[in-house]
Amino acid sequence: MANATPKLSNYRETGSDDYLSALGERVRNARARRGMSRRNLAQYSGLSERFLAQLESGEGNISIARLRKIAGALNLSLADLVRDEPARPIELSFIAELLYQLEPAELREAHHMLATRFGTAQATGRSGRIALVGLRGAGKSTLGARLAKQLGVPLIRISERIEHAAGMRINQIFSLSGQNAYRRYERRCLEEIVAEHSHAVIETSGGLVSDSSTLTFLLDTCMTVWIKASPEEHMARVVAQGDTRPMADNNEAMDDLRRILHERTPLYARAEFALETGSRSEDQSFGDLLELLPVSIGGRDDS
Incomplete structure (x- = not known):
């Protein structure tokens, strides 16, 4: 199987604006998958709808404490929410859930x-x-x-x-x-x-x-x-x-x-x-x- 790890020559640091835009899209997509309105997410996370609108549009810089609230409301891990990489296939998430249940030797x-x-x-x-x-x-x-x-x-x-x-x-x-x-x-x-x-x-x-x-x-x-x-x-x-x-x-x-x-x-x-x-x-x-x-x-x- 071909090695999927990026080579040195094609590595690229993601800019802050690009990252915030990707983060906002990730929140918006996760909310959509769960059938949650922005008002629902605001209610469950304790954050304002205005702030969430800014975040989803890529305009809001956000603290870790607020990210934890959003992740909790979306039933996501904080790591999944803030990852600096393309979205993972859903099959990978299923495999990860299975592996989390195993002992170290397993x-x-x-x-x-x-x-x-x-x-x-x-x-x-x-x-x-x-x-x-x-x-x-x-x-x-x-x-x-x-x-x-x-x-x-x-x-x-x-x-x-x-x-x-x-x-x-x-x-x-x-x-x-x-x-x-x-x-x-x-x-x-x-x-x-x-x-x-x-x-x-x-x-x-x-x-x-x-x-x-x-x-x-x-x-x-x-x-x-x-x-x-x-x-x-x-x-x-x-x-x-x-x-x-x-x-x-x-x-x-x-x-x-x-x-x-x-x-x-x-x-x-x-x-x-x-x-x-x-x-x-x-x-x-x-x-x-x-x-x-x-x-x-x-x-x-x-x-």
Whole structure:
């Protein structure tokens, strides 16, 4: 199935006026589907008809509190009301309602079934590509280099590919273009890596998992391993690498690190394998990694 994710070249930021017009049309259409007059919506939401008329015509800027009232009156989720994308097919809403009822293990099974039936063409032979995910300081670089050498395949660091594609360093991308631009470069580079290499070890950036579409693509096209450690071990290893910036405000940095790891843990946990490197030497961790992976993995890059 063709990949529906927009490429970097055709991405377009929606202007404020366009967004407000689309929001107003979404409210008007939702009201019509429910057979509600504007007066009914005003009554149920506690907002004035005049304000709703302005909103539906794309002229009214609106607070989150008011949007929540409108969403509640229309029996919509706030996310559905404010989404910045084209209207979803009604079938997708039915599928979402079904999935909301599943437990985490059932959701993983459902994802696997859908990916197998409707996933990307590259999903075949995905075990030849091994992607390492996790926060900085867990050991992705060290273990990735050793694994690539052991298997005789390329080690590809997505961060290096992004810098080459952008023609600038990572910090410059964030400074000049923002995180969204970085994530678009990241997705495009990952697609190129998958197209170019049937066998490789891929070192991902720590935040790749925060983009659900890119994470899904990674899971569909690569065998994934979460390289994990405690927040304290992450911090200690980063400092040992010579980056003392986190020590400038150690307490705040540790709080931020714990929060990031807590929020990303369910995303990292979608990897097929997890390797705990805490309190383990490099040799021990590498041995654990080899034992973790299927014995059939190996082979040279044939792209």
